[in-house]
Amino acid sequence: MNPTALVIMLFSxxxxxxxxxxxxxxxxxxxxxxxxxxxxxxxxxxxxxxxxIEAATKYFLTQASASAMILFSATMNAWKTGEWSITxxxxxxxxxxxxxxxxxxxxxxxxxxxxxxxxxxPLSTGLILSTWQKIAPxxxxxxxxxxxxxxxxxxxxxxxxxxxxxxxxxxTQLRKIMAxxxxxxxxxxxxxxxxxxxxxxxxxxxxxxxxxxxxxxLMSISSTKISHxxxxxxxxxxxxxxxxxxxxxxxxxxxxxxxxxxLLIILELAKQNTFLLASVTMLASLxxxxxxxxxxxxxxxxxxxxxxxxxxxxxxxxxxFITASLSTLALLIFPLSPTLFLMM
Numbered sequence: 001m002n003p004t005a006l007v008i009m010l011f012s013x014x015x016x017x018x019x020x021x022x023x024x025x026x027x028x029x030x031x032x033x034x035x036x037x038x039x040x041x042x043x044x045x046x047x048x049x050x051x052x053i054e055a056a057t058k059y060f061l062t063q064a065s066a067s068a069m070i071l072f073s074a075t076m077n078a079w080k081t082g083e084w085s086i087t088x089x090x091x092x093x094x095x096x097x098x099x100x101x102x103x104x105x106x107x108x109x110x111x112x113x114x115x116x117x118x119x120x121x122p123l124s125t126g127l128i129l130s131t132w133q134k135i136a137p138x139x140x141x142x143x144x145x146x147x148x149x150x151x152x153x154x155x156x157x158x159x160x161x162x163x164x165x166x167x168x169x170x171x172t173q174l175r176k177i178m179a180x181x182x183x184x185x186x187x188x189x190x191x192x193x194x195x196x197x198x199x200x201x202x203x204x205x206x207x208x209x210x211x212x213x214x215x216x217x218l219m220s221i222s223s224t225k226i227s228h229x230x231x232x233x234x235x236x237x238x239x240x241x242x243x244x245x246x247x248x249x250x251x252x253x254x255x256x257x258x259x260x261x262x263l264l265i266i267l268e269l270a271k272q273n274t275f276l277l278a279s280v281t282m283l284a285s286l287x288x289x290x291x292x293x294x295x296x297x298x299x300x301x302x303x304x305x306x307x308x309x310x311x312x313x314x315x316x317x318x319x320x321f322i323t324a325s326l327s328t329l330a331l332l333i334f335p336l337s338p339t340l341f342l343m344m
Contacts, residue, residue: 009039016035026070089144105137107157109163115167141197142198157189174225185207192265199264203261209330233299233300240299247295
């Protein structure tokens with residue numbers, strides 16, 4: 001892509017997210033979401049491949065449907081109440097608006113577009129889609145959390161956790177695995193949204209750190225399949241070891257960063273006297289733990305056949321400062337979690 005066009009697209013992404021974050025009006029929020037959608041489509045189709053065109057088309061249709069639902073619900077709400085404010089919603093339209101925002105995020109059962117779209121685009125665009133594109137709709141949900149239906153959030157959260165674990169079990173494509181990982185993490189966030197919106201945002205920030213570190217690591221070794229990662233150990237043993245730890249962090253194993261939001265969410269659910277919900281959530285997360293452990297086993301505990309001089313290739317794999325910094329945060333921020341959560 002032309003560097004000037006790339007800068008314009010990235011600036012548009014930042015502008016769209018900023019407009020949504022600063023808006024108190026549903027029309028302005030929708031304008032920011034639309035700018036985000038239109039800015040990432042040229043990045044998806046940068047490589048003129050049929051899979052990329054298909055992914056961009058699916059993404060555009062899904063996002064356009066969600067935006068139309070947001071516009072319709074906000075208009076009907078303004079017609080009924082006379083208010084366009086984000087925090088002023090009547091009962092039936094709060095449900096449709098929340099469903100539209102969850103469709104933009106890829107929360108199950110509105111998740112069908114996310115694995116296919118992520119599979120058809122490059123890793124760099126997948127990084128933007130999995131992290132930056134989720135910021136705008138995710139910041140709208142806490143603003144209307146007090147108006148949302150608790151049963152709807154619990155059902156969608158549990159379905160997302162189950163599908164996020166079940167869908168990633170038999171996958172061999174790393175981008176699809178990261179898509180189902182995203183669906184599972186979104187389930188945890190939606191589950192706690194009504195009880196503690198600040199904890200949901202804290203979980204979202206840690207999710208962005210871990211997912212960005214994983215995508216940047218995959219970009220460093222140019223891997224899109226499990227078979228590629230399984231043969232990357234001779235080229236960069238330290239980076240592959242770090243990737244294995246990031247995967248365990250995404251799985252939520254202590255004492256890594258990913259354990260912090262899961263622990264705090266379970267404690268919050270127990271504090272709300274929803275012990276059955278906390279138990280079901282922990283059991284549902286075991287599915288995701290299985291495919292994370294399966295992937296780490298393939299990466300670390302199996303070695304491909306290699307010649308005696310293949311270990312010199314690791315010198316050609318360079319890791320950027322951003323990748324190293326995000327990997328460190330994705331692994332070692334757990335001791336600071338209580339302090340960071342209190343600062344929010």
